[in-house]
Amino acid sequence: MSFIEISHLRKSFGANTVVHDFDLSIDKGEFVSFLGPSGCGKTTILRMIAGFETASAGAIQIGGTEVTHLPPSRRKVGMVFQAYALFPNLTVAGNIGFGLKIAGKDKGEIDARVAEMLELIKLPDLGSRYPYQLSGGQQQRVALARALAVKPEVLLLDEPLSALDAKIRVSLREEIRALQRDLGITTVFVTHDQEEALSISDRIVVMNEGRADQIGTPSDIYNNPATRFVASFVGTLNLLEARVVDPAAGRLSIDGQPVMTTRDLSAFGIADETTVALRPEALTLGDGNGDRNTLSGTVEEVAFLGAVIRVRVRLSEARLSLDLFNDPALQLPRIGAPAAISFKREDLLVMDRR
Amino acid sequence: MKTNRLGHWLAIFFGTLYFLLPLVATFEFSLRKLRGVYSFEAYRVVLADPQFQSSFVYSVVLAVITIVFGMAIIVPMAYFVELRLRKLRPFVEFVTLLPLVVPAIVIVFGYLRLYNSSSLLPLTNTSTGTSFLLTCGYVTLALPYMYRSVETGLRAIDVRTLTEAAESLGASAGTIIWRIILPNIRSAMLSGAFLTFAIVIGEFTFASLLNRPAFGPYLQLIGANRAYEPAALAVMAFMITWACMGLIQVISRNTVAARP
Numbered sequence: 154m155s156f157i158e159i160s161h162l163r164k165s166f167g168a169n170t171v172v173h174d175f176d177l178s179i180d181k182g183e184f185v186s187f188l189g190p191s192g193c194g195k196t197t198i199l200r201m202i203a204g205f206e207t208a209s210a211g212a213i214q215i216g217g218t219e220v221t222h223l224p225p226s227r228r229k230v231g232m233v234f235q236a237y238a239l240f241p242n243l244t245v246a247g248n249i250g251f252g253l254k255i256a257g258k259d260k261g262e263i264d265a266r267v268a269e270m271l272e273l274i275k276l277p278d279l280g281s282r283y284p285y286q287l288s289g290g291q292q293q294r295v296a297l298a299r300a301l302a303v304k305p306e307v308l309l310l311d312e313p314l315s316a317l318d319a320k321i322r323v324s325l326r327e328e329i330r331a332l333q334r335d336l337g338i339t340t341v342f343v344t345h346d347q348e349e350a351l352s353i354s355d356r357i358v359v360m361n362e363g364r365a366d367q368i369g370t371p372s373d374i375y376n377n378p379a380t381r382f383v384a385s386f387v388g389t390l391n392l393l394e395a396r397v398v399d400p401a402a403g404r405l406s407i408d409g410q411p412v413m414t415t416r417d418l419s420a421f422g423i424a425d426e427t428t429v430a431l432r433p434e435a436l437t438l439g440d441g442n443g444d445r446n447t448l449s450g451t452v453e454e455v456a457f458l459g460a461v462i463r464v465r466v467r468l469s470e471a472r473l474s475l476d477l478f479n480d481p482a483l484q485l486p487r488i489g490a491p492a493a494i495s496f497k498r499e500d501l502l503v504m505d506r507r
Numbered sequence: 508m509k510t511n512r513l514g515h516w517l518a519i520f521f522g523t524l525y526f527l528l529p530l531v532a533t534f535e536f537s538l539r540k541l542r543g544v545y546s547f548e549a550y551r552v553v554l555a556d557p558q559f560q561s562s563f564v565y566s567v568v569l570a571v572i573t574i575v576f577g578m579a580i581i582v583p584m585a586y587f588v589e590l591r592l593r594k595l596r597p598f599v600e601f602v603t604l605l606p607l608v609v610p611a612i613v614i615v616f617g618y619l620r621l622y623n624s625s626s627l628l629p630l631t632n633t634s635t636g637t638s639f640l641l642t643c644g645y646v647t648l649a650l651p652y653m654y655r656s657v658e659t660g661l662r663a664i665d666v667r668t669l670t671e672a673a674e675s676l677g678a679s680a681g682t683i684i685w686r687i688i689l690p691n692i693r694s695a696m697l698s699g700a701f702l703t704f705a706i707v708i709g710e711f712t713f714a715s716l717l718n719r720p721a722f723g724p725y726l727q728l729i730g731a732n733r734a735y736e737p738a739a740l741a742v743m744a745f746m747i748t749w750a751c752m753g754l755i756q757v758i759s760r761n762t763v764a765a766r767p
Binding site: 204225226227228231232236238240241242251252255296299300303 | 665669671672674690
């Protein structure tokens, strides 16, 4: 039995359904991220778990207890918000101890727990400061400590890093993950940032128009996207139209050039049209050996992006981009020069018909 | 450029003259009670008048009750409108502005019809009942000012997220209002309170028609029967209003300084 069970969850605002028949099981101690664009329903599901939105249908269980209709205060969940939501009238210590005070704990216990949480978030000397005296990263750490102080069964993080600058975002997400591992707390994290989701999660739920398009490990999601949406949303991708030549042998043609894939083509018939995808980093310049596919075209653009150099090659109709690691010794291709691109057969992803 | 600046200074000069001249004249007149010398005799007479003291204390007490009563109604209402019923905001704003449109005399006659001695709820039968009715009238009268102040305070904080954060930590609605919302809109509430105080202290129509011994009718009574004392009272009334406005400024400045 999973720790969090979400079954047939639906949420409608009037005639507009924003979450459709959503199912998910989360194990105890697991870190699950909801990833998707704005308006895909990820925050609505999180808010239904927290109790801030009422489900139109379906059920949510936490630790075997049905919580679908319980008020937020009785769900034993801790929540961290994008906008920090620290109480401006309370000090850092006051904020962290707020939940414990509400729970009627005695002063000694509150003080000890607040000190422990301040140590945990590495801000042991800032207990007497007010939120406005802290940086964004410090405020979000305090918000995390406040949520954890009451020892919730589930930690909910609603885009907690979105308001921070890039460097702090990276360091804080690592801290959040380390804390979560240490405490072993079941965590649901909402983000629209694919890098965040890929780097921090045990599993990712990729949301699209109120539905889970794919649920899997970061590696699964990235390497084996189940739908065209997942493929295009997670990472940069070349999407190309292809024709199935021999489904049993895994043979296709792209712009009239033959390629092979190790992916299952049994759902397709001969001469069916399909969409294939190639990650830019899976492509290399130059002819491949016999095990690799090779496509020929003309260099159309060379863009310097710092750590990588992105080269765009035009086949007869289709265009695809490939990434080369930046190396000063690298001989960059000339625009207009003929180019061969090679890639492994297993790197050629075949999208389903959705 | 120079002509422009001269124009500005002239506008400021004439504006100041327009507002200050009557006040200075009133103040100067209030000092002339003793023939041939300037003195505060008119102020001494007024302050020594037992009727002044009783009417002033009565109005101060009623102002305080009005503030408490009004805030007890308005703060939870504005909070829930901001939190759950944002669509109703224009309607609520319209309702709270009605006391500025409906004349006080219409409201008080409405009260007298509804709560006179032969009605189902004869509040005017006793002086306590009538004072209660007067307080209700003052709350109505102060509604636009109180609501606007409180609403401005609520809009300055993220009511919804703060409420949700407190809810997830186990707080009830009452606890959230008392421990989180009220401390964060304190300066807005004080602004509303001082405005209400200034309005109630000088209010005449309600108090006069309900026949209550308030400061407004006392001002009118003195004005009709004495020469110098009304000028002294007018100056004192202005001082009270200015003190209230000054306190609003001090509080809002301190709040801004405390939270950059």
